Amino acid sequence: MGRKNKQNPFAAKKRQKKEQAASGSDRRTEPYEEIKRDNEKFEKYYRLQNICVDAAEWQQFSVTIRENLPSAFRVTGFKDEAKALLNIIKTELFAEYIRGVAELRGTPADQVERPLCLPWYPDGLAYQLHLTRKDIRRSEPLYRLHNFLINETNAGAISRQEAVSMIPPIVLDVKPTDKVLDMCAAPGSKTAQLIEALHAEPEKYRIPPGFVLANDVDNNRCYMLVHQAKRLNSPCFLVTNHDSAYFPNLMKSAANGMKAVMKFNKILCDVPCSGDGTLRKNPDIWLKWNLAQAYNLHGIQYRIIRRGAEMLEVGGRLVYSTCSLNPIENEAVIQRIVSDYQGALEIVDASHLLPGLKCKPGLTEWKLASKEVDEVYSNFKDVPDKYHTIIRPNMFPLPKDQMANLGLEKCIRILPHFQDTGGFFVAVLCKKRQFPFEINDDKHLFPKKTEVETGTKSSENIQIDEGKSVPWGPQRKRRRLHGYKEDPYVFFEENDHDWKEMREFFDLDGSLNYRCLLTRCVTEKKKNVYYCSELIRDLVLLNEDSIKIINTGVKAFARCENRHTDHPFRLAQEGLQTTNAFMGPKRRVEISKDDLILLLKCTDPTKPPSTTLLKESTQERCKELSVGSCIIKYTDQRFTLNVVGWRGTSSLRAYVDKNETMHIMRLLGVDPSEFEINKYEKAREEALKTAEKTLEELPVNEIECVAEDAQND
Numbered sequence: 001m002g003r004k005n006k007q008n009p010f011a012a013k014k015r016q017k018k019e020q021a022a023s024g025s026d027r028r029t030e031p032y033e034e035i036k037r038d039n040e041k042f043e044k045y046y047r048l049q050n051i052c053v054d055a056a057e058w059q060q061f062s063v064t065i066r067e068n069l070p071s072a073f074r075v076t077g078f079k080d081e082a083k084a085l086l087n088i089i090k091t092e093l094f095a096e097y098i099r100g101v102a103e104l105r106g107t108p109a110d111q112v113e114r115p116l117c118l119p120w121y122p123d124g125l126a127y128q129l130h131l132t133r134k135d136i137r138r139s140e141p142l143y144r145l146h147n148f149l150i151n152e153t154n155a156g157a158i159s160r161q162e163a164v165s166m167i168p169p170i171v172l173d174v175k176p177t178d179k180v181l182d183m184c185a186a187p188g189s190k191t192a193q194l195i196e197a198l199h200a201e202p203e204k205y206r207i208p209p210g211f212v213l214a215n216d217v218d219n220n221r222c223y224m225l226v227h228q229a230k231r232l233n234s235p236c237f238l239v240t241n242h243d244s245a246y247f248p249n250l251m252k253s254a255a256n257g258m259k260a261v262m263k264f265n266k267i268l269c270d271v272p273c274s275g276d277g278t279l280r281k282n283p284d285i286w287l288k289w290n291l292a293q294a295y296n297l298h299g300i301q302y303r304i305i306r307r308g309a310e311m312l313e314v315g316g317r318l319v320y321s322t323c324s325l326n327p328i329e330n331e332a333v334i335q336r337i338v339s340d341y342q343g344a345l346e347i348v349d350a351s352h353l354l355p356g357l358k359c360k361p362g363l364t365e366w367k368l369a370s371k372e373v374d375e376v377y378s379n380f381k382d383v384p385d386k387y388h389t390i391i392r393p394n395m396f397p398l399p400k401d402q403m404a405n406l407g408l409e410k411c412i413r414i415l416p417h418f419q420d421t422g423g424f425f426v427a428v429l430c431k432k433r434q435f436p437f438e439i440n441d442d443k444h445l446f447p448k449k450t451e452v453e454t455g456t457k458s459s460e461n462i463q464i465d466e467g468k469s470v471p472w473g474p475q476r477k478r479r480r481l482h483g484y485k486e487d488p489y490v491f492f493e494e495n496d497h498d499w500k501e502m503r504e505f506f507d508l509d510g511s512l513n514y515r516c517l518l519t520r521c522v523t524e525k526k527k528n529v530y531y532c533s534e535l536i537r538d539l540v541l542l543n544e545d546s547i548k549i550i551n552t553g554v555k556a557f558a559r560c561e562n563r564h565t566d567h568p569f570r571l572a573q574e575g576l577q578t579t580n581a582f583m584g585p586k587r588r589v590e591i592s593k594d595d596l597i598l599l600l601k602c603t604d605p606t607k608p609p610s611t612t613l614l615k616e617s618t619q620e621r622c623k624e625l626s627v628g629s630c631i632i633k634y635t636d637q638r639f640t641l642n643v644v645g646w647r648g649t650s651s652l653r654a655y656v657d658k659n660e661t662m663h664i665m666r667l668l669g670v671d672p673s674e675f676e677i678n679k680y681e682k683a684r685e686e687a688l689k690t691a692e693k694t695l696e697e698l699p700v701n702e703i704e705c706v707a708e709d710a711q712n713d
Ligand SMILES: C[S@@+](CC[C@H](N)C(=O)[O-])C[C@H]1O[C@@H](n2cnc3c(N)ncnc32)[C@H](O)[C@@H]1O
Pocket: 165, 183, 184, 185, 186, 187, 188, 189, 190, 191, 215, 216, 217, 218, 221, 242, 243, 244, 245, 270, 271, 272, 273, 304
């Protein structure tokens, strides 16, 4: 077919969606209330699988899966102020919650059930509310609760996440030294949890030695990952865009200027799935549920976990998870990968990491069925020829004697009625020994060009013939991906003029590696300067030609030219967690609570607060500080807060956004309501204004008619 006649598949899909919407056949346009929460095939199929022990349990399952899902959130544990925020949540927020729910439901406050602390989430940091996301979003009595959740999420202090979705990162058990790969990461709620675990020991590691690499095949969804991670400001984070089933071997620096294949010791495969465990959140799945989807997905899921297992270090841990109830997407995939690698992978019991979680063991028996679930197959011989391409022999459970040694019962199955959640499946695997084709991985070192080492040139000269099956594992065909062209990653060089000035001005100590500073454009005048860890720098430089890197580094400095100072950069709030660890006392101001509140309340950029309004000791310190960016520090017994400040000629300003301002206000015990918006109130005011305007424009006799109509109504 000539190029001219080639259809753009994305445009075709878009067109199709538009046409569907216009003809009313797009089922997603139906409001959730009107969706009939029933599907005969679903019911028949899962009864067949015996996912519930008896009729009474089936009844419970059946009722719960038709109810809307309660929402949940967790507090970002590694932040200094986490405990204080948790305390505020348990007292002030829950008091507001009880008041709001009582008003909404018209019940006495003492009859409103408190949010549930999830017993299996570490340190009591996660809660489930007895409200759906829609309740919270659409009810005026709950607007303050809603504002709190949005604002604290944006400030990176909490994450709104479905309860069961918090489980895979917990059982992956990430430590600050781990090299973590999240293979199907977008939109990134689990990635955020992995990053938090990486930063869990800030006293021990200024910058964690490990990293999190988050990957997704969908270019647009990769930017959701960038957004998620931005809230957590980690310099040990990288986003890539690739098909995980064909993820290339990444290279890392080895001794003597050589490079070697990178292996990960923690891998999360939260694979694409049919999602019938999310029926409570996505009722439209009732309308389209069918078995063909599960059969199709099994192959993709297997290829992703297989590639994950290949990239896993010996002794490393891999977590496989889906939000599907279907054994074809769950136990059948695990059975296949474990039996394919004959003892190299072992299923691990991780239940001790989830104390109090109600769950069932993985299934060891299941049946397959035709698409309409009108024929049931217990083994491949029963399957009619016409289904042989979609139903494969390895989807069936192994014979009992082989099944007995596999350990599928160590997998975790969660059904919605156990603890009022969505449905979920998790399996934890450990790699016991190398796969046969990996034998050469450790032995093979590849020459590394000196330009690559110094960061002045990418690895274009390195000849790696990925088409060959050896020496470092099977390389499979690559899928061409589309998406935006990314700007380059330009690392600082030794004699960088800006670095010298920054080091001097901000009193940065020698342990901050300037080679880890980067910009995203090749220009004399740098705009934003980012910082990433040494391992991430190495990964970027050695692999940018073999994988599409979407984003890395936290913004540490931003250009901010001002006629009262020669230094052209200011600190960026995003990167403060990192830069703060390396800055000496020269550009720091310690202030009192009252001073901090005063600075935060001053939101008019044209009227920065005069230093004369601050405490005398702060005024004295300001006199010593030249004009420019600085760190404003506040400490009490509970926590230390650092915010970016700007010392003007006669002023001191805090450079924090609205979400951060409200977050700090709350922590300081100040009512942040003056920054809050009641969207319902605002809508009423807007409506009133519009009505008044309309009336002003109407002739007098029509006004009388409108008034009369209103009275009749
Ligand atoms: C279940 S979602 C992941 C949810 C995510 N882990 C989280 O917690 O927010 C599955 C993701 O896999 C991605 N995906 C599908 N096929 C993939 C593939 N072959 N390689 C990489 N990602 C893939 C989808 O784009 C989707 O974002």
